[in-house]
Amino acid sequence: xxxxxxxxxxxxxxxxxxxxxxxxxxxxxxxxxxxxxxxxxxxxxxxxxxxxxxxxxxxxxxxxxxxxxxxxxxxxxxxxxxxxxxxxxxxxxxxxxxxxxxxxxxxxxxxxxxxxxxxxxxxxxxxxxxxxxxxxxxxxxxxxxxxxxxxxxxxxxxxxxxxxxxxxxxxxxxxxxxxxxxxxxxxxxxxxxxxxxxxxxxxxxxxxxxxxxxxxxxxxxxxxxxxxxxxxxxxxxxxxxxxxxxxxxxxxxxxxxxxxxxxxxxxxxxxxxxxxxxxxxxxxxxxxxxxxxxxxxxxxxxxxxxxxxxxxxxxxxxxxxxxxxxxxxxxxxxxxxxxxxxxxxxxxxx
Amino acid sequence: xxxxxxxxxxxxxxxxxxxxxxxxxxxxxxxxxxxxxxxxxxxxxxxxxxxxxxxxxxxxxxxxxxxxxxxxxxxxxxxxxxxxxxxxxxxxxxxxxxxxxxxxxxxxxxxxxxxxxxxxxxxxxxxxxxxxxxxxxxxxxxxxxxxxxxxxxxxxxxxxxxxxxxxxxxxxxxxxxxxxxxxxxxxxxxxxxxxxxxxxxxxxxxxxxxxxxxxxxxxxxxxxxxxxxxxxxxxxxxxxxxxxxxxxxxxxxxxxxxxxxxxxxxxxxxxxxxxxxxxxxxxxxxxxxxxxxxxxxxxxxxxxxxxxxxxxxxxxxxxxxxxxx
Numbered sequence: 001x002x003x004x005x006x007x008x009x010x011x012x013x014x015x016x017x018x019x020x021x022x023x024x025x026x027x028x029x030x031x032x033x034x035x036x037x038x039x040x041x042x043x044x045x046x047x048x049x050x051x052x053x054x055x056x057x058x059x060x061x062x063x064x065x066x067x068x069x070x071x072x073x074x075x076x077x078x079x080x081x082x083x084x085x086x087x088x089x090x091x092x093x094x095x096x097x098x099x100x101x102x103x104x105x106x107x108x109x110x111x112x113x114x115x116x117x118x119x120x121x122x123x124x125x126x127x128x129x130x131x132x133x134x135x136x137x138x139x140x141x142x143x144x145x146x147x148x149x150x151x152x153x154x155x156x157x158x159x160x161x162x163x164x165x166x167x168x169x170x171x172x173x174x175x176x177x178x179x180x181x182x183x184x185x186x187x188x189x190x191x192x193x194x195x196x197x198x199x200x201x202x203x204x205x206x207x208x209x210x211x212x213x214x215x216x217x218x219x220x221x222x223x224x225x226x227x228x229x230x231x232x233x234x235x236x237x238x239x240x241x242x243x244x245x246x247x248x249x250x251x252x253x254x255x256x257x258x259x260x261x262x263x264x265x266x267x268x269x270x271x272x273x274x275x276x277x278x279x280x281x282x283x284x285x286x287x288x289x290x291x292x293x294x295x296x297x298x299x300x301x302x303x304x305x306x307x308x309x310x311x312x313x314x315x316x317x318x319x320x321x322x323x324x325x326x327x328x329x330x331x332x333x334x335x336x337x338x339x340x341x342x343x344x345x346x347x348x349x350x
Numbered sequence: 351x352x353x354x355x356x357x358x359x360x361x362x363x364x365x366x367x368x369x370x371x372x373x374x375x376x377x378x379x380x381x382x383x384x385x386x387x388x389x390x391x392x393x394x395x396x397x398x399x400x401x402x403x404x405x406x407x408x409x410x411x412x413x414x415x416x417x418x419x420x421x422x423x424x425x426x427x428x429x430x431x432x433x434x435x436x437x438x439x440x441x442x443x444x445x446x447x448x449x450x451x452x453x454x455x456x457x458x459x460x461x462x463x464x465x466x467x468x469x470x471x472x473x474x475x476x477x478x479x480x481x482x483x484x485x486x487x488x489x490x491x492x493x494x495x496x497x498x499x500x501x502x503x504x505x506x507x508x509x510x511x512x513x514x515x516x517x518x519x520x521x522x523x524x525x526x527x528x529x530x531x532x533x534x535x536x537x538x539x540x541x542x543x544x545x546x547x548x549x550x551x552x553x554x555x556x557x558x559x560x561x562x563x564x565x566x567x568x569x570x571x572x573x574x575x576x577x578x579x580x581x582x583x584x585x586x587x588x589x590x591x592x593x594x595x596x597x598x599x600x601x602x603x604x605x606x607x608x609x610x611x612x613x614x615x616x617x618x619x620x621x622x623x624x625x626x627x628x629x630x631x632x633x634x635x636x637x638x639x640x641x642x643x644x645x646x647x648x649x650x651x652x653x654x655x656x657x658x659x660x661x662x663x664x665x666x667x668x669x670x671x672x673x674x675x
Contacts, residue, residue, distance in 0.1 A: 027469070036486065056514070192654065198393070
């Protein structure tokens with residue numbers, strides 16, 4: 001295949017660089033920065049203290065100004081490296097600042113106040129990872145609960161999706177019955193009915209069933225995925241009917257045929273659907289936003305969006321929790337990317 | 351595992367009885383039932399109720415409690431003095447949202463197709479570590495829209511990475527998301543960033559399915575690469591390209607999640623798109639009006655269906671043309 005590509009953009013002259021070669025590498029390297037850069041910047045920023053986040057221009061690594069406790073002062077004071085009038089450099093602690101003049105003391109001689117122009121000093125900074133950005137939301141806020149809600153929704157919805165969709169796919173691939181084509185068409189037609197079109201009446205149905213402000217109200221409408229039925233059916237069609245006939249001869253019930261024979265043989269397609277379902281449900285936003293209005297029921301996505309929309313955004317917590325929200329998906333990406341890419345290339349599903 | 355096996359064995363006993371009553375053919379209904387039930391309740395039923403909803407008024411939630419108003423909601427949506435000016439309409443936010451969405455769709459779909467096609471062509475070349483590069487462009491696809499929105503909100507804010515880069519080049523920091531045009535551009539750019547890899551993958555699969563002897567034959571005939579691209583690559587890629595165009599279009603019309611987190615529709619309503627309009631009219635505002643939201647959502651659904659049909663029609667024509675050449 002790659003020879004095809006080589007032909008389309010072949011190099012003029014084996015050793016020289018055709019413009020397409022240059023363009024390719026500019027595009028790839030640019031892509032590397034644009035695609036990965038933002039996520040890397042997010043992770044880097046999530047370890048900065050609030051003070052470091054407010055800085056402009058921002059530093060690449062998380063730095064904090066060093067502080068020192070000086071005798072006679074209650075609070076720890078910021079340390080600065082000061083260029084003294086005679087040219088030597090000294091580390092002093094700032095007591096207070098009035099306009100462009102700072103009153104500073106030497107940590108060894110707390111009584112002697114030196115006045116310094118602020119242009120002649122630079123803060124003493126050390127690298128420090130603000131891990132409290134991660135630990136605090138889990139202890140002081142509801143993020144553990146959001147995390148749990150998200151995990152519950154994702155796992156439950158995926159398990160139900162797998163069972164319900166595989167049962168339907170089994171019926172649609174291994175039985176002849178009236179209305180089979182109609183059922184299949186009906187399922188595929190609903191691919192054209194997205195949530196944004198039916199959200200108003202769906203909300204009333206969920207409320208009528210008493211599932212408003214209930215995690216089941218988030219889970220149930222998502223589990224009968226048409227794409228899931230479709231890929232599982234396509235896969236089950238490749239399982240030879242002789243296997244099933246043989247099992248019937250041996251007095252296996254239809255349920256046993258489904259559970260003991262067809263399902264194990266469908267494992268690869270089930271794995272692909274499971275991966276997709278986990279990513280879909282973990283990332284769901286609009287529907288949980290509508291169904292869940294009580295804080296303790298929020299999923300991670302809803303919680304994050306609500307906190308980031310507040311007037312006084314606590315970016316240091318938001319960034320850290322965004323990273324936490326990213327972790328499962330990044331793990332899926334690293335370990336299961338192959339399944340996903342072949343799944344998409346084969347069926348065009350997302 | 352043992353528990354699951356025992357449970358399944360226990361289920362088998364009553365199911366054998368069911369099977370005796372229904373017969374083997376009847377078991378198909380049994381297997382189909384759960385999926386169809388969920389489907390019927392949570393997809394089909396709301397789909398049909400939506401039409402009834404759009405013909406009722408008031409703020410009551412349940413259909414029986416609502417008053418029938420006939421086509422009033424639609425009339426309100428279409429009540430305009432001058433259809434080219436959203437401000438002359440009774441529901442000016444609706445038309446602003448429609449206009450914003452139209453611009454968004456035109457720009458985003460064009461750029462998305464262009465970028466993913468270029469990326470697919472490049473990834474189809476003989477590259478070092480091709481699967482790595484494919485992963486690079488695919489990576490944002492799996493991120494949740496909320497995470498995508500927050501990542502870019504953080505980068506585009508005043509102390510953000512973009513301003514840092516521009517500061518290095520001597521520009522003053524700017525609050526991009528407070529500017530109408532820039533925040534619109536940001537929603538287009540961010541949505542392309544987040545979804546490009548998905549479409550690239552579909553196009554790449556199409557490119558790799560093109561038989562290479564076609565190119566070898568063309569090469570022997572002395573065809574230039576550019577000509578081979580227009581005459582071989584593009585016509586043979588057409589089916590995949592059309593799938594991608596339809597998917598991008600349908601998703602672009604419904605854009606919501608990333609934008610809601612990134613700009614919240616602002617500044618003002620300059621990045622308010624149609625799904626957010628429906629969401630806010632139906633649920634979020636003080637004067638919520640589910641009937642109006644339902645009417646708007648039906649109009650959007652109609653546009654989606656028309657777009658799909660037009661695309662499929664064009665696709666059939668295009669395929670015939672391509673075959674003739």
